[in-house]
Amino acid sequence: xxxxxxxxxxxxxxxxxGGAFVPEMLFNNVEELRTNYLxxxxxxxxxxxxxxxxxxxxxxxxxxxxxxxxxxxYGARIFLKRExxxxxxxxxxxxxxxxxxxxxxxxxTRIIAETGAGQHGVATxxxxxxxxxxxxxxxxxxDIARQxxxxxxxxxxxxxxxxxxSGSKTLKDAxxxxxxxxxxxxxxxxxxxxxxxxxxxxxxxxxRLQSVISEEIRTQLLAVTGSELPDCVVAxxxxxxxxxxxxxxxxxxxxxxLVAVEAAGLGVHSGHSAATSVLGTPGVIHGSRTLLMQDxxxxxxxxxxxxxxxxxxxxxxxxxxxxxxxxxxxxxxxxAQALRAVGECARLEGIIPALETAHALAVLGDLNFKKTxxxxxxxxxxxxxxxxxxxxxxxxxxx
Amino acid sequence: MNRLQxxxxxxxxxxxxxxxxGYPALxxxxxxxxxxxxxxxxxxxxxxxxSDPLADGPVIQGSSTAALANGMNLRVLFEQLRDLRQHLPxxxxxxxxxxxxVMQFGFEEFCRAAAxxxxxxxxxxxxxxxxxxxFYADVFARxxxxxxxxxxPQTSEARIRQLDELSESFLYLVxxxxxxxxxxxxxxxxxxxxxxxxxxxxxxxPRLIGFGIGTGSALARAWQHADGAIVGSALIQALAxxxxxxxxxxxxxxxxxxxxxxxxx
Ligand SMILES: Cc1ncc(COP(=O)(O)O)c(C=O)c1O
Numbered sequence: 001x002x003x004x005x006x007x008x009x010x011x012x013x014x015x016x017x018g019g020a021f022v023p024e025m026l027f028n029n030v031e032e033l034r035t036n037y038l039x040x041x042x043x044x045x046x047x048x049x050x051x052x053x054x055x056x057x058x059x060x061x062x063x064x065x066x067x068x069x070x071x072x073x074y075g076a077r078i079f080l081k082r083e084x085x086x087x088x089x090x091x092x093x094x095x096x097x098x099x100x101x102x103x104x105x106x107x108x109t110r111i112i113a114e115t116g117a118g119q120h121g122v123a124t125x126x127x128x129x130x131x132x133x134x135x136x137x138x139x140x141x142x143d144i145a146r147q148x149x150x151x152x153x154x155x156x157x158x159x160x161x162x163x164x165x166s167g168s169k170t171l172k173d174a175x176x177x178x179x180x181x182x183x184x185x186x187x188x189x190x191x192x193x194x195x196x197x198x199x200x201x202x203x204x205x206x207x208r209l210q211s212v213i214s215e216e217i218r219t220q221l222l223a224v225t226g227s228e229l230p231d232c233v234v235a236x237x238x239x240x241x242x243x244x245x246x247x248x249x250x251x252x253x254x255x256x257x258l259v260a261v262e263a264a265g266l267g268v269h270s271g272h273s274a275a276t277s278v279l280g281t282p283g284v285i286h287g288s289r290t291l292l293m294q295d296x297x298x299x300x301x302x303x304x305x306x307x308x309x310x311x312x313x314x315x316x317x318x319x320x321x322x323x324x325x326x327x328x329x330x331x332x333x334x335x336a337q338a339l340r341a342v343g344e345c346a347r348l349e350g351i352i353p354a355l356e357t358a359h360a361l362a363v364l365g366d367l368n369f370k371k372t373x374x375x376x377x378x379x380x381x382x383x384x385x386x387x388x389x390x391x392x393x394x395x396x397x398x399x
Numbered sequence: 400m401n402r403l404q405x406x407x408x409x410x411x412x413x414x415x416x417x418x419x420x421g422y423p424a425l426x427x428x429x430x431x432x433x434x435x436x437x438x439x440x441x442x443x444x445x446x447x448x449x450s451d452p453l454a455d456g457p458v459i460q461g462s463s464t465a466a467l468a469n470g471m472n473l474r475v476l477f478e479q480l481r482d483l484r485q486h487l488p489x490x491x492x493x494x495x496x497x498x499x500x501v502m503q504f505g506f507e508e509f510c511r512a513a514a515x516x517x518x519x520x521x522x523x524x525x526x527x528x529x530x531x532x533x534f535y536a537d538v539f540a541r542x543x544x545x546x547x548x549x550x551x552p553q554t555s556e557a558r559i560r561q562l563d564e565l566s567e568s569f570l571y572l573v574x575x576x577x578x579x580x581x582x583x584x585x586x587x588x589x590x591x592x593x594x595x596x597x598x599x600x601x602x603x604x605p606r607l608i609g610f611g612i613g614t615g616s617a618l619a620r621a622w623q624h625a626d627g628a629i630v631g632s633a634l635i636q637a638l639a640x641x642x643x644x645x646x647x648x649x650x651x652x653x654x655x656x657x658x659x660x661x662x663x664x
Contacts, residue, residue, distance in 0.1 A: 011529065021498060023454045023524035024549035025573060027558075166460060167450070179453050184577040186553050284499045284525065285451070297472040298503030299450040 005251040005327055006207070008318075012200020015324060017317035020199035022287045025183040029191070030287075032106065034201045040105050041098065041208060053097045054212060057130070058087045060094075062213075064220035064376070069348040070361075076369035079230070080351070080379045081217055081246065090354065090381030091210060091242045093123040096192055098209035100127040103190035110189045111135045114178040116143055116171035116238065117309035117356060118150025119381055120194030125159035135159040138177040140170040143308045150385050168302040171238070171312045175286050195239025196316030199287030203244075203316050210245025217376055218249055225374055232257040232367065235378040236359040237330075238274075238309045240316035242380035251327065259367060260319060261360045263305035264332035274303035276315045277323050277330035290317040306335040306389065307355040309381075333362035336396060342383060343397030354381035355389060402491040403519050403545060403568045406441050407605045412622040415442035415607055416652060417495065417631030418638070419462040420479070421471025422448070427644045428479045429486065434645035436490050438652035443487075444522065444629065447476060447496030454524050456580030458632040461639075473504045477512045484517035493547060493568075495522040506535065510542040520545035520568045528562070536565075547571050552593045559600065569605040572597060572625060574612065580632035581611040587620070594624035615658025622659065630655065 005014075012018045012034075022030050040046055054060040062082045071078045083091035096113075103111060111128050113135070115121030121137040128135035137154055141163045144151050154161050167173035175197075182191045196203040196210075218228040233250060235243035237260045250256040265273040273279060280291035285300060293301045293313040305311040322328040333341070338355060341362035346352045353361060357380045369375060383390065390397060406413060416435045420428045432443055448463035448471055455463070483492065494513055501509045501523065513521065521544050526535065531546065539546055545568040550559055552575060562570060575581070575590055584590055597606060605626035612621050613633030621628035634651050641647030 019527070019530065021525045021527055021530075024554060025454060025524075025551050025576070025578075027527075028551075028553040028555075166457075172451070176451055176453060180456075180578050183454065184581075186551075186576050283502060284497075286453075287525070294499065294503065296503065298500035299467060300499070301450075 005322065006248060008200060008204050012204065014317050014321035016282070017290050017320040018200055018203060019289050020287055021284045021289065022199045023183070025186065026179070029182060029186050030199050036106060037102065037201050037205050040102055041205070046101060046105070049101055050098055054094065058093050058097060059085060060212065061216045061220070062086060064217060064224070066224070067349050070345070070364070073348065074364045074369060075371050076373040076375045078364070079221070079374070079376045080349070081213060081376055083213065083242065083378060083380050084351070084353065084357070084382035088119070088123050088126050089384060090119040090123070091213065091245060092120040092194060093126065094212055094245065095194065095206050095209045095241060096120070096123040096127045099190070099192045099205070100131055100133070103133070103192070104131060106190060108188060108190035109133060110185065111192055112138070112178050112181050112189055113192045113194060114138045114171065114174040115194060116140070116174065116311060117307065117354070118143065118147040118154065118385060119309060119354070121159070121161070122150050122153045122157070124192050125154040125157035128159060129157045136181065137161050138164050138174040138181070140164045140168070140174045142169040143171065143174070146389065147308050147385055148388065170308065172300065179286065195241040196244045196318055197239040197286055197288060197314060203288065203318055206241050207244040207248060207318060210241050211248035213242070213245035213378065214247060214249035217246070221374065229253055229256055230376045231373040232259060232369070232375045233378070234259045234261065234360050234363065234367070234375065236261045236310060236356050236380060237315055237319060238312050238356060239314070240319040242378050244316065244318055246376070246378035247328065258322065258328040259363070260323070260328050260330050261363050262330060262332045263307055263310035263359055264334040265304040265306070267334055268332050272304040274305040274310050274312060275332040276313060278332065280314070285314040288317050290314050291320040307338065307359070309354070309356040310359065331363050331366060333359040337362040339393050339396035340399065342390060344399065351379070352383035353379055354383050355386045357381050401519065402489060405489065406491050407569070407626060413441040413607070413627030414439065414618070414652070414656065415444055415627060415629040416440040416634060417444040417446060417629060418634055418648070419446040419448055419459065419466050420476050421466035421469045422462040422635070423465065423638050423641070423644050425469040425471060425475070426479070428476065429483065430645040431648045432483070433486050434649040435652055436487055438649035439656050440652055441627070442491045442493065444493045444495050444631070447473060447494055447500060449497040449500055452497060454578055456578040456632060458580040458635050462635045473500060473509065477516055480516040491519045492517065493520045493522055494518055498523055498525045507538055510538050510544055514542035514544060518544065520547050522547045522571065524549055532565070549573055550597065552576065556600070559597065559602070563602040563604055566604045569607050569626070570602065571629065572606050572608045574608055574610045577610065579610055582613070583611055583617045583620070591624065598624060615655055615661070618655060618659035
């Protein structure tokens with residue numbers, strides 16, 4: 001058998017991580033998805049519809065841009081994979097386009113989603129508008145306050161945004177509430193999860209739908225550098241969907257270094273952090289066995305990051321596995337480092353990245369590149385939604 | 400005959416009361432358990448609080464958060480239950496909770512501690528059946544703990560038969576779609592059809608209906624269609640404002656039983 005790091009087992013395990021730890025109330029929903037997703041997304045008709053929407057609606061392929069001034073600064077050939085140029089401003093829509101087609105083929109008539117930064121909520125509201133399905137998005141009350149433009153966009157797109165007031169009022173709690181909605185609406189509703197988290201088959205489903213990112217990188221790099229393989233791919237990790245998409249077609253290419261960047265918040269050991277790979281231990285969150293931040297009693301603890309999209313106490317099981325077997329390396333960037341990277345990318349390249357994305361840019365100086373190294377940074381999203389935060393932190397954006 | 404088998408007698412309709420350990424005050428667990436039994440509860444289901452209880456509605460989420468803030472954890476709970484069997488020698492007692500705290504405690508350790516204080520069975524809704532069979536059934540059996548499995552309106556007949564085969568306690572019939580603490584539907588016809596469908600399967604195990612049973616009339620309906628009912632959120636609500644929580648728990652059970660036993664007009 002050919003070994004591959006991509007493919008979970010039949011029950012959804014990547015090594016010891018993954019699985020589907022759902023109560024009986026969700027068994028049928030998850031089982032329906034598990035038994036159908038591969039056949040549907042591998043069918044020719046799905047691929048035709050998905051590829052056409054990615055091209056004509058999302059605007060793919062997204063450019064692979066050689067960032068010359070960042071390259072000069074960091075002493076490597078740095079390319080930016082411009083997911084920020086996707087329709088709605090982030091990679092999230094690759095997944096929602098795929099899942100809305102899947103939902104229709106499963107005969108679902110109502111869509112729910114959770115969102116942190118609001119990018120996944122916007123991307124879900126967008127595809128629901130496109131196909132005319134009702135959409136409910138759960139969003140933590142704290143995130144509603146810090147990502148106001150995206151809340152307005154979702155409402156304009158016809159989605160109902162339901163504020164979540166439990167727990168830390170952020171992404172984890174929004175996910176709990178979306179799962180509870182699915183329990184209450186088991187027949188007609190499809191839950192579009194926004195990252196490579198949740199019970200099997202979601203991590204694999206979302207990774208496959210996002211894998212278009214690395215598929216394009218290979219083709220684009222070949223044209224520019226003469227090789228499909230970079231030396232290094234860097235991506236930020238909240239749940240891990242943009243990183244999974246950017247890593248996917250390089251997972252079985254051992255020469256490609258894969259760097260996953262987590263949010264250190266005020267500092268990894270400050271008590272205000274979302275650096276799950278360092279602070280987490282194995283446990284079960286949102287239906288999946290993975291690394292998560294918890295106390296010694298197994299209660300899930302509140303993460304912290306200035307960026308709403310990285311403010312999550314777990315990581316997808318694929319990433320927990322890649323880290324455990326040494327295939328990827330985890331590093332972390334603080335709020336302050338990310339803000340500095342926002343300013344730097346804006347001034348050097350004329351691109352204002354999302355705060356989540358800026359975490360990936362923030363570590364470029366720490367990775368000991370050689371001059372000849374070809375490095376791809378997944379520019380997962382644009383910063384429009386974060387302008388308010390940036391304006392409040394103008395000094396932090398300076399060098 | 401074990402306590403769980405003994406409680407189910409022909410013609411008898413049982414009342415299983417759920418409450419959250421360490422709520423409303425940390426030390427209330429055993430006093431509430433005793434008060435519930437004295438007032439007529441046949442089975443106790445003690446909730447082990449978790450920060451992210453996915454299958455629970457706002458009431459039990461709230462009691463869980465409060466219990467954690469009070470300092471409840473599994474070590475404290477087992478300590479509180481040390482004299483359980485001195486006070487309640489015959490009442491079946493189940494622990495209900497989510498997998499993660501149990502895993503962190505250590506699954507085998509947890510089962511040993513539960514068995515030591517005299518717990519009869521476990522309800523772990525997010526422990527998948529396939530995982531249970533492969534990894535945990537032996538551990539349960541080693542400590543003579545019985546699993547309780549949930550059945551929903553969506554559970555297939557084949558799966559219900561499989562769960563029935565694996566159970567030696569009762570099947571937990573979730574009354575309808577939704578988390579704990581909902582209310583009975585206004586149109587009960589499809590719910591009745593579901594209860595009757597399961598009743599007609601002639602299962603080995605008794606059936607208890609839970610979720611959204613909070614009034615005498617809902618309890619009476621559950622008793623009509625099954626061997627018993629499970630009541631939780633309504634009790635927790637009654638405890639929220641109580642000055643004397645054990646007394647309020649007893650009053651709640653007495654009133655509930657009383658109003659369920661009055662023939663419907
Ligand atoms: C632009 C952007 N990048 C990254 C993320 C983090 O998610 P993931 O790790 O799934 O890519 C988000 C989430 O909201 C986002 O909006």
